[in-house]
Structures are given as structure tokens and as C-alpha cells.
Amino acid sequence: MSLQKALQTVIRAYTRPDDAVPVLTDIHFCPDHETGHLVIFDDDDRVISETTVGSWATLSDEAFLPTVQADLGRAISAANADGALERLAILRPYSLVLVDEDHETIADLYLVSDDTLLLTDQLLADLDTDLDAFLDHLLDDEE
Numbered sequence: 001m002s003l004q005k006a007l008q009t010v011i012r013a014y015t016r017p018d019d020a021v022p023v024l025t026d027i028h029f030c031p032d033h034e035t036g037h038l039v040i041f042d043d044d045d046r047v048i049s050e051t052t053v054g055s056w057a058t059l060s061d062e063a064f065l066p067t068v069q070a071d072l073g074r075a076i077s078a079a080n081a082d083g084a085l086e087r088l089a090i091l092r093p094y095s096l097v098l099v100d101e102d103h104e105t106i107a108d109l110y111l112v113s114d115d116t117l118l119l120t121d122q123l124l125a126d127l128d129t130d131l132d133a134f135l136d137h138l139l140d141d142e143e
Contacts, residue, residue: 001051003038003075009049010040011079016089026095029109031056031068045103069098069107076110086112 001009010027025042032038036056040049059067076096079085085096093113098106 001049003051003053003071004078006038006040006049006051007075007079011084011088013048014088014090015084022089022091024091026097027090028097028099028103029072030099030101030103031064032101033057033059033061033064065098065106069109072096072098072109080110085110088112 014023016022023042025044027048028041028043030039030041031053034057036053036058038051038053038056039047041047053068053071056064056068056071076085088094090112093111095108095112096110098109100106
């Protein structure tokens with residue numbers, strides 16, 4: 001099963017009728033470096049989906065987590081192209097979280113919240129330039 005199919009399984013597991021009572025959980029992604037096996041589970045450690053990404057098992061220790069995080073980020077973005085992750089029957093805020101074998105958080109991959117924004121490298125890429133332009137504009141208005 002591919003990453004995309006595993007994420008579709010998660011989406012199907014939490015897609016419920018509009019009148020369904022939402023559940024309280026986050027979605028956890030736990031990769032295994034030795035095998036490339038990925039387990040996706042909820043807060044109660046119930047396995048939602050599993051897949052194996054063979055290329056992860058051949059990565060160096062230094063490249064493993066950055067590669068897994070990037071691969072999962074791309075897969076999550078693709079799975080959410082139509083906003084499917086925003087419509088899950090899960091109480092907000094909830095996160096898609098990369099965890100280690102001890103279930104300790106490594107990184108928040110995706111956050112769904114009505115009033116919180118997860119800052120990512122992509123979002124911060126042009127922030128410095130935007131802030132400089134804003135400050136210049138403010139200073140120009142004062143003169």
C-alpha cells in the first residue's frame with residue numbers, strides 16, 4: 001500500500017455523516033527506519049492504516065527523518081487537495097503528527113484548527129521580505 005492509499009484509509013475512517021459525534025484524537029505516523037514500515041494510529045493506539053516505503057529503509061540515519069517528514073508532507077498535501085482533511089469528524093484542533101517508536105512527537109505534520117495556524121518553512125519562506133516591506137510602508141506613511 002502506498003502513502004496515498006494509507007492516507008485515504010485514514011480519511012475514510014474518519015469521514016462520517018454530518019450528524020455524527022466527532023471523536024477526540026490526533027493522527028500519529030510512526031515510521032520504522034530498519035524496515036520502512038509506517039503505522040498510522042489514533043490517540044488510543046488503534047491502528048488505522050499501515051504501509052511500507054522501501055526506500056526509507058535504505059536511508060542514512062541523518063537523512064531518514066527529514067526524508068520521511070518531506071514525503072509525508074507531500075502525501076498529506078496531495079490527500080488534502082480537495083480539503084478532505086479539513087472535513088474529518090474529529091474535534092478541532094487536531095494534528096497529524098510524526099512520532100518515534102516511543103510515541104514521542106518528532107514534528108507536527110499538519111494542524112486543523114479554527115484559530116491556530118501551524119508555521120511551516122513554506123509559510124515562513126518570504127516572511128522576512130514581507131515584514132520589511134510592511135515596515136517600509138508604515139514608515140513612509142509617517143513622513
